[in-house]
Amino acid sequence: MTQLPDFDPTDGGRHPSIVDRIAASTTPRVPFSVEFYPPRDEAAEERLWRAASVFSELGAAFASVTYGAGGSTRDRTVRVVERIVRETDILPIAHLTAVGHTADELREMIRMYGEVGVSNILALRGDPPGDPLGEWTAHPEGLRYAEELVRLIHEVGNFHVGVASFPEGHYRARDLDHDTEVLVGKLRAGAEYSITQMFWDIDDYLRLRDRVVAADPEQGAKPIIPGLMPVTSLRVVRRMVELSGCALPEGLSEKLRLAAGDGPEENRAAVREVGIEFATDLCERLIAEGAPCLHFNTLNFSRATHEVLANLSMAPASDVAATSL
Ligand SMILES: Cc1cc2nc3c(=O)[nH]c(=O)nc-3n(C[C@H](O)[C@H](O)[C@H](O)COP(=O)(O)OP(=O)(O)OC[C@H]3O[C@@H](n4cnc5c(N)ncnc54)[C@H](O)[C@@H]3O)c2cc1C
Incomplete structure (x- = not known):
């Protein structure tokens, strides 16, 4: 168990930055990392910790923990990152969104992260609560853009900060x-890396990388970590796509539709097979293109990501069957 010292705003060196952790990773081929969300009930909590233990064993470089709109998961997010610090070898990134908070509330939240031993924060603006695609209005005493949050985090303490890219x-x-321009602005404000929105077309990722390098070579040298999600359910991926505004390529969408079948319940096994094969191929291509790390949106399940890692020879295939979810 890690003994946590009191938060000292000048001390950000308690944990390494994500960038240093990736550079030091000993995972075969390329480092990988995972995203968790704060669980809502006991069963979900149990599943999360089972997944965390699998990914800790497999040598995940870091785990990021999401933050609900308007602070709706505030206490749960803090609890999860604190437990990751205390009980696992995984380096946590705590997400923080500006939506619905005053600047003072955000300062307090940043200090709270520092107090539970978090050194890495992903600075996000967030979406309007309720309808993420609805009208965005900043809190009158809050922030308008993620770039301002990057600066605020650096004002509060010596944290390592990352941002979202698209x-x-x-x-x-x-x-x-x-x-x-917006991404470059966030990097110039002091973000050390970005993690992308999930995507399925590698050309979108490569073009983003080229755009940032062309706009500012210094900022373009900072890691752009691809965010990935192996599809295991057509229903779930459709919902994710709807909420995030990203697109499923027509070819993949058609394959998933055919695999799901016409029955009242989708054929999950067939959908999963298509999703895992597609994710494996995308990861192979990202590795060939020099992606710095593969970041998996796990939805707190471990098996699909584990299977992709085994296909990539980044995890022992024999262990996958023992991973229950
Ligand atoms: C890896 C990742 C993790 C995420 N985790 C969470 C999470 O935990 N919780 C959650 O609620 N959401 C999360 N999100 C979703 C995110 O909050 C939304 O996508 C949100 O709409 C944008 O956040 P941002 O940090 O990119 O905002 P910003 O960079 O501030 O951009 C928001 C919008 O404002 C525009 N903009 C930015 N700066 C300027 C400017 N100076 N002038 C004019 N326009 C500007 C941008 O073009 C963009 O359209 C995540 C997204 C990603 C990719």
Whole structure:
């Protein structure tokens, strides 16, 4: 168990930055990492810790923990990152969104992260609560953009900060040039890396990387970590796509539709097979293109990610069958 010292805003060196952790990773081929969300009930909590233990064994470089709109998961997010610090070897990143908070509330939240031993924060603006695609209004005493949150986190303490990036462009951005300017602005404000929105077309990722390098070579040298999700359910992926504004390529969508079948219940086994094969192929291509790390959106399950890692020879295939979910 790690003994946590009191939070000292000048001390960010308690844990390494994500960038250093990735550089030091000993995972075969390329480092990998996982995203968790704070569980809502006991069964979900149990599943999360089973998944965390699998990924800890497999040598995940880090685990990021999401933050609900308007602070709706505040206490649960803090509890999960604290437990990751205390009980696992995984380096946590705590997400933080500006939506619905005053600047003072955000300062307090950042200090709270520091107090439970978090050194890495992903700075996000967030979406309007209720309808993520609805009208965005900043809190009158809050922040408008993630770039401001990056600066605020650095004001509060010596944290390592990352931001979101969007291979297809953020759905509210005027165009891809504006989207690139926004990302470069967040990196110049002090973010050390970005993690992308999930995507399925590698060209979108490669074009984003090229755009950032062309706009600012210094910022373009910072890691752009691809966010990935092996599809295991057509229903779930459709919902994710709807909420995030990203697109499923027509070819993949058609294959998944055919695999799901016409019955009242989708054929999960067939959908899973297509999803895992597609994710494996995408990861192979990302590794060939020099992606710095593969970041899996796990939905707190471990098996699909584990299977992809085994297909990539990044985890022993014999262990997958023993992974229950
Ligand atoms: C890896 C990842 C993790 C995420 N985790 C969470 C989470 O835990 N909780 C959650 O609620 N959401 C999460 N999200 C979703 C995220 O909050 C939304 O996508 C949100 O709409 C954008 O957040 P941002 O940090 O990119 O915002 P910003 O970078 O502030 O951009 C938001 C919009 O404002 C525009 N913009 C930015 N700066 C300017 C400017 N100076 N002038 C004009 N326009 C500007 C941008 O083009 C964009 O359209 C995550 C997204 C990603 C990719």
